[in-house]
Amino acid sequence: MRPEVANFLDVQVAECGAATNTIAAYTKDLELLDEFLQKKGVDLIHAKNQDLRDYLSWITNQGYAIKTQSRRMSSMRDFYRFLFSENIIKKNPTDYLDSPKTRKSLPKYLSEEEVTALIQNAPKINRRMQPLLELLYASGMRVSELVGLPVEAATREKKRIYIVGKGSKERIVPLNDKACEALEKWITVRQILNPREAKSKWLFPAKSASGHLTRGGFFKELKKLAGLIGLDQSKVSPHVFRHSFASHLIAHDADLRSVQKLLGHSDIATTEIYTHILPDRLKKVIEKSHPLAYNDSEDQS
Numbered sequence: 001m002r003p004e005v006a007n008f009l010d011v012q013v014a015e016c017g018a019a020t021n022t023i024a025a026y027t028k029d030l031e032l033l034d035e036f037l038q039k040k041g042v043d044l045i046h047a048k049n050q051d052l053r054d055y056l057s058w059i060t061n062q063g064y065a066i067k068t069q070s071r072r073m074s075s076m077r078d079f080y081r082f083l084f085s086e087n088i089i090k091k092n093p094t095d096y097l098d099s100p101k102t103r104k105s106l107p108k109y110l111s112e113e114e115v116t117a118l119i120q121n122a123p124k125i126n127r128r129m130q131p132l133l134e135l136l137y138a139s140g141m142r143v144s145e146l147v148g149l150p151v152e153a154a155t156r157e158k159k160r161i162y163i164v165g166k167g168s169k170e171r172i173v174p175l176n177d178k179a180c181e182a183l184e185k186w187i188t189v190r191q192i193l194n195p196r197e198a199k200s201k202w203l204f205p206a207k208s209a210s211g212h213l214t215r216g217g218f219f220k221e222l223k224k225l226a227g228l229i230g231l232d233q234s235k236v237s238p239h240v241f242r243h244s245f246a247s248h249l250i251a252h253d254a255d256l257r258s259v260q261k262l263l264g265h266s267d268i269a270t271t272e273i274y275t276h277i278l279p280d281r282l283k284k285v286i287e288k289s290h291p292l293a294y295n296d297s298e299d300q301s
Contacts, residue, residue, distance in 0.1 A: 004045060005030050008082045017167035021144070029075035032059075045083065049093045052076065056097065073097070109244040114231060118222075121229050125221050127193065128204055131179075131186035132218065136238060138179035139163065140245035140263050143238035147213045149203040154183055165264040173262055246274045 009026060012018035018026075034044045036055050042048075055076075059069055077094045084092040110118075115137055122129035136146055145163050153162040159180055164170050175183070190205075191198045197205035202212035219238060226236040246259050260271040 001027075001031075002034065002044065004083065004088065005034075005079070007086075008079055011082060012078075017169070019166050019168070022166070025071060026075050026078070029072045030079055032072070033076055045089060047093050049096065052093055052097060108235065108240050109247040110235065110240060112248055115241070115244055115248075117229055118225060118231070118236070122225060124228060125225050127189050128186060128213075129221060129225065131182040132204065132213075133222075133241070134179040134182040135161070135175075136241045137245055138175050139173040140242050140249075140259075141165075141173070142242060142264075143215050143218060146238070147204055147215055147218055148210075150201050151187070151203050152201075154187070154203050163264065166266075169264065171261065171264050243274075246271070250274050 005027075008030075009018075009023055012023060012026065030044075033055060036058060037044055037047055037051060040051065040054070042051050056069070056073060059072060064072075077097075080089065080092050080094045083089045119130060119133045119137065122133050132146065135141070135149075136143075139161060141163050142165065145165055149161075149163075153164075156162055159175050160172050161175055162170060162172055186203075190203075194205075200211060204213040205211060206213040206217065208214050208217070215238070222236055222238060223233045226233045242263070246263060249259050249262075250256070256268060256271050256274075259274065260268045263271060265271045
């Protein structure tokens, strides 16, 4: 790895609190950029604006998804911004580069009835599945946050759970009674199921390299559960549960700022994607509250 890239990654960890997955993405993106430039006979540090335009055209022609293109451009911008701030380069070559045009797709989410069916049938998979789903739906946490929960996060206080999210930022999310009950039962059961795993620091221990249930393992179990109750398996994923949590909150009159805090979004613009649920709600508000709205039973003359 080039020393400039290594220094950049060190800064992202030390000063920005970048997560492991973020560092892995930066590394992969910058290695691809460096490889492309080397084939052009251009040094990564001395790349010009046109060289980077050529790179962006190349990744577009390779058929990468728009999200992937956007991430790779973001990695490139962050890297050259770092070089410029450190006076390693005199001019930032990413100036005046246009970002790939992204199409905002509405998040997929389950109905409240579908979520209820999954949770109620979860014990048919195994005894940890119900507490996993109750926690996921009650908190809206990311799947990586869920499977990586330490026991301490769930036992520090009742009716609240401590979540360490992106950038190692901690947030506290209140839990409903059903989630608290499922969690209490799981902590008791966890001690009995496997005495060796009972000593684990993880809330959902497993025989894996990390010592806890993996994202892939949970994903497979969730798909299996969906198939078991006749749900379209392509509709169901841990992230769809997160979308469902946010969508259902907003449908029941939660404000965006509260949902933003619960989801751990640093920017409310990220949370605004869930306003797809608002049109029907706003229509009902207008029909109920607007002074010019009439009920069918009223005289409209």
